[in-house]
Amino acid sequence: DAGVIQSPRHEVxxxxxxxxxxxxxxxxxxxxxxxxxxxxRGLELLIYFNNNVPIDDSGMPEDRFSAKMPNAxxxxxxxxxxEPRDSAVYxxxxxxxxxxxxxxxxxxxxxxxxx
Amino acid sequence: GQQVMxxxxxxxxxxxxxxxxxxxxxxxxxxxxxxxxxPGGHPVFLIQLVKSGEVKKQxxxxxxxxxxxxxxxxxxxxxxxxxxxxxxxxxxxxxxxxLTFGSxxxxxxxx
Numbered sequence: 001d002a003g004v005i006q007s008p009r010h011e012v013x014x015x016x017x018x019x020x021x022x023x024x025x026x027x028x029x030x031x032x033x034x035x036x037x038x039x040x041r042g043l044e045l046l047i048y049f050n051n052n053v054p055i056d057d058s059g060m061p062e063d064r065f066s067a068k069m070p071n072a073x074x075x076x077x078x079x080x081x082x083e084p085r086d087s088a089v090y091x092x093x094x095x096x097x098x099x100x101x102x103x104x105x106x107x108x109x110x111x112x113x114x115x
Numbered sequence: 116g117q118q119v120m121x122x123x124x125x126x127x128x129x130x131x132x133x134x135x136x137x138x139x140x141x142x143x144x145x146x147x148x149x150x151x152x153x154p155g156g157h158p159v160f161l162i163q164l165v166k167s168g169e170v171k172k173q174x175x176x177x178x179x180x181x182x183x184x185x186x187x188x189x190x191x192x193x194x195x196x197x198x199x200x201x202x203x204x205x206x207x208x209x210x211x212x213x214l215t216f217g218s219x220x221x222x223x224x225x226x
Binding site: 031033035042043045048050055056091093095102103104105106107108109 | 146148156157158159160163203205207212213214215216217218219
């Protein structure tokens with residue numbers, strides 16, 4: 001398996017524009033997580049899905065952020081409109097459980113710069 | 116909500132010296148995981164601890180889970196330049212599936 005795949009790897013956009021980040025989890029994984037990483041706030045959980053259903057979105061900063069998982073192999077994180085303070089690295093991660101080990105496998109991340 | 120604190124934030128060591136990072140949770144954890152993130156990379160899973168007082172070793176790395184399951188540590192013996200990166204602990208409570216990450220310890224190893 002190729003691991004968790006995120007696209008794009010880098011995104012530079014102007015303030016006010018819509019940004020869509022994409023994630024393909026590892027096949028068979030039933031949990032998908034979106035994280036945001038900044039120097040100031042570290043790694044923050046934004047939202048996570050179980051079997052394509054959003055379980056906890058309490059980490060989503062505001063209504064400008066939305067996430068979907070239309071099927072088991074694809075998820076999107078959308079920011080509309082984007083603001084400079086949204087600049088960060090966004091990671092998608094997936095995990096698989098029936099066992100006890102619940103390690104998260106991270107994608108390479110999308111580095112978002114909003115100017 | 117659950118908070119996970121990690122210290123120190125930064126650590127510079129000479130190659131060959133030992134290194135330890137500490138993790139403390141505001142709540143009792145069901146398990147704790149450790150991840151390593153190389154500069155410019157993504158977090159990569161190292162290990163999971165589940166039992167109270169558990170100790171696990173991976174070559175030069177020793178991981179401990181406290182008796183009360185609220186704290187943990189990672190100790191690296193005789194650091195090497197390949198150990199450079201940021202080490203994160205991440206905890207889960209109860210039946211919750213989401214991990215709360217600590218702030219990380221950025222390790223620099225000077226040759």
